[in-house]
Amino acid sequence: MNHDVAALETPSGKGAGDENFPVGSFLIPRELRPHVAVFYAYARAIDDIADNPALGSAAKLTRLDAFADALVNGSRDPALTKAEALRLSLAERKITPKHGLDLISAFKQDAVKHEYESWAELLDYCDRSASPVGRFLLDLHGEHSSLYPFSDALCNALQVINHLQDCAKDYRDMKRVYLPQAWLRGESANSDFLLQPTLSPRLRRVLDRALERVETLLVEARRLPRNLIHGRLAAETAVIVAIAERLTARLRVEDPIATRVELGKFEAARTALGGLIRLWT
Numbered sequence: 001m002n003h004d005v006a007a008l009e010t011p012s013g014k015g016a017g018d019e020n021f022p023v024g025s026f027l028i029p030r031e032l033r034p035h036v037a038v039f040y041a042y043a044r045a046i047d048d049i050a051d052n053p054a055l056g057s058a059a060k061l062t063r064l065d066a067f068a069d070a071l072v073n074g075s076r077d078p079a080l081t082k083a084e085a086l087r088l089s090l091a092e093r094k095i096t097p098k099h100g101l102d103l104i105s106a107f108k109q110d111a112v113k114h115e116y117e118s119w120a121e122l123l124d125y126c127d128r129s130a131s132p133v134g135r136f137l138l139d140l141h142g143e144h145s146s147l148y149p150f151s152d153a154l155c156n157a158l159q160v161i162n163h164l165q166d167c168a169k170d171y172r173d174m175k176r177v178y179l180p181q182a183w184l185r186g187e188s189a190n191s192d193f194l195l196q197p198t199l200s201p202r203l204r205r206v207l208d209r210a211l212e213r214v215e216t217l218l219v220e221a222r223r224l225p226r227n228l229i230h231g232r233l234a235a236e237t238a239v240i241v242a243i244a245e246r247l248t249a250r251l252r253v254e255d256p257i258a259t260r261v262e263l264g265k266f267e268a269a270r271t272a273l274g275g276l277i278r279l280w281t
Contacts, residue, residue: 028233039136042086043103043133046107049064051174064107065108066080068083071097093140099133102131114174114175115177118182121180131148131155134154137233143228150220153220157248163178183206183209189202207251211248214244224241225237246267247261
């Protein structure tokens with residue numbers, strides 16, 4: 001049975017411009033950009049389903065399962081065009097559908113799970129919600145899978161940074177908390193601290209602990225650009241690493257509860273240039 005697109009997708013209005021990293025930028029070879037756009041459209045569609053507060057868990061799981069089935073088996077349902085487009089794109093480039101299925105797994109988890117007990121539990125989620133993006137880009141460029149760990153470190157760092165940027169909003173809108181509950185308890189804090197107008201000293205210590213782990217991930221991530229074969233992908237990655245480092249530094253001294261910590265256009269451009277200079281020198 002075919003569905004209207006609206007029967008499955010729940011667009012949030014977010015686009016590539018809302019991400020912390022450039023999507024399909026000019027640094028990606030022109031012939032690969034359509035494949036990046038197809039992957040991003042698929043990821044955006046399933047993420048929007050998981051994040052829609054108007055849908056119950058069962059409805060989210062049903063819709064996400066439909067995307068997964070279409071990605072593996074194909075579908076002529078117009079409501080699943082984005083999954084079918086990715087299936088064809090992956091087949092053309094001889095890339096495994098596992099990256100797309102891992103995203104489904106993570107977003108299905110978002111539909112039913114709202115807290116994470118430990119850092120290890122959070123990273124397991126990031127391994128399926130963030131790492132597949134980097135692995136897809138490596139495969140798309142024909143890079144070696146031995147670089148996956150460095151890519152995973154970068155993608156997971158970006159994911160945690162995004163969680164910290166949106167920590168108050170995620171809890172207020174969806175009751176999701178990505179800060180480890182064990183860390184909160186260790187500071188005699190709880191999730192409701194995220195509803196305060198400003199960052200309390202207790203919650204500041206929890207965020208700083210998360211940022212320490214992000215900084216450790218970024219040490220590994222810095223190894224990625226200089227080990228890539230493709231110069232343009234190396235440049236793209238160097239830019240993303242620099243942006244992640246700058247956001248981490250900003251989060252160290254600013255209050256993401258009082259206001260979202262993000263880079264303006266000028267700061268982002270300057271940071272990107274710095275990343276390229278570091279790569280080239």
